[in-house]
Amino acid sequence: MNSHKNPLPYTLVAHDKHDERHHGAVTIPIYQNTLFSFAKSDEPGHAFKYSRMGNPTVQELEKRLAALEYGEKAQCFASGMAAISAAILSTVRTGDHIICVDQVYFGTREFFEFFLTRYGVEVTYVDGTSIQQISEAIRDNTTLIYLESPTSYYFQLQDLTACVQAAKTRHIKTIIDNTWASPCYQNPLRLGIDLVVHSLTKYVGGHSDVLGGAVVGSAELLDKLSRVDHQLLGGVMTPHTASLLLRGMRTLPLRMERLSKSALTMAEYFSKIPCIHKVNFPGLPAHPQHKLAVSQMSGWGSLMSIEVKGTLEQAKAWVDQLQYFRIGLSFGGYESLVLVVGLVANAVKDHPVTLIRFNIGLEDPVDLMEDISTIHTFFSLKQKPAVSG
Ligand SMILES: Cc1ncc(COP(=O)(O)O)c(C=O)c1O
Structure with a gap:
């Protein structure tokens, strides 16, 4: 009601x-x-x-x-x-x-x-x-x-x-x-x-x-x-x-519903990849302020960041070959985006060099996960992270 x-x-x-x-x-x-x-x-x-x-x-x-x-x-x-x-x-x-x-x-x-x-x-x-x-x-x-x-x-x-x-x-x-x-x-x-x-x-x-x-x-x-x-x-x-x-x-509520769900799916996927030591997304129960997030928000935006154990050069090499994430600022559109924060002047102060920001778009998350799974060849992971549909 x-x-x-x-x-x-x-x-x-x-x-x-x-x-x-x-x-x-x-x-x-x-x-x-x-x-x-x-x-x-x-x-x-x-x-x-x-x-x-x-x-x-x-x-x-x-x-x-x-x-x-x-x-x-x-x-x-x-x-x-x-x-x-x-x-x-x-x-x-x-x-x-x-x-x-x-x-x-x-x-x-x-x-x-x-x-x-x-x-x-x-x-x-x-x-x-x-x-x-x-x-x-x-x-x-x-x-x-x-x-x-x-x-x-x-x-x-x-x-x-x-x-x-x-x-x-x-x-x-x-x-x-x-x-x-x-x-x-x-x-x-x-x-x-x-x-x-x-x-x-x-x-x-x-x-x-x-x-x-x-x-x-x-x-x-x-x-x-x-x-x-x-x-x-x-x-x-x-x-x-x-x-x-x-x-x-x-179509705002419709898009938000889809984006919120896909963003959570992607955040969960990032969380399972061993070389990613932190996923910054308040929708994850592991986020230190998740309880507060649930108390004052009823869904999630599509923007998140990850902190990867690796160099800026490794991050750049990985990001530059992604198929479904265009490299750019901004968020909230239909398209997925990625940004190696340390390579963008003035974007944020005192960031670790391996901070990578993702905007999750309206594409199918299975394709996005498949794209992300290429991470293993750039950050010396033993095996490719599994993608579940
Ligand atoms: C959180 C946030 N607030 C405000 C702005 C400024 O908006 P605009 O680019 O429409 O001036 C941006 C732009 O990226 C933003 O990310």
Whole structure:
């Protein structure tokens, strides 16, 4: 039984009411307008005036994102980074202090280091797995705790309920990058987080052909952010992009279900290979924070990493000959991807050289396992790991 106020995700993304304003068109039309004229000079009349301030196609996407995340409102942006930077800017002033998890997405970290420091905002990085470290880092001028759970290289979690408790008693805002879990598998607003940010470029787009971002939260916080940090910085989403994202969203729960299952299958497979000494994936019962993961997420993203006993050169030689994993950044599309992290400058600090990140796509996991099983010739394993269908 669905006891929620919202329809469940599959219904939410598949069902639109008949709408005479769109002549009953079943897909949301693309309002390819920069402006919306008024009937009379003194009668602005309708909700839309100029597309930087709002566009009907983009608004349809925002309504669905807000509902999926159990938020009152959402604001879309041209990219995940545009959403992240606007959300952060909406919570800080010169002289403020931010606490941020040390494994945060590198673009966010660079935004803090190259941009916010210019305006006299200080950032303390903490081990997000330790609520004690987070609490101890709080100062009188702390206005924001910035979270990303799980992180996207080592897949470490933060205890969201504990973070909210620590923040709320001191009137500190909380923002979380929820891209990895998607709105299908983690809803931080329901745990008391103030703002959720997404790179829609990943799962919501789902086809590796569109950039986008969103901030979701209460009407109060979103109204303020939309007027100032969205409209004035101007990193808005185009109606065409919104249409592609609405299309991607139709199959989001379906793709997530498949990706979550395949990712777990692949993580289990990696775990059985002797030269892989660590698999970083919170869906595995052996993950040190698996219990916490199950308590705050209901499924898994498709991104994981492995730590291989071997050199960077061995990792490169193996990865470069894989058939079904394309080499690249990003995740959340239909295609499987691989990245030898140590070969990508600035991607993550202090990583072991043998860290390899995988995005599991929609291909058949049996083919993916077969591909992975070539590992034995590159890392001097006695035998090829068995593949089970
Ligand atoms: C976890 C995470 N958050 C945010 C972003 C930024 O998103 P975008 O590339 O859409 O700006 C990325 C991009 O890779 C990411 O991996």
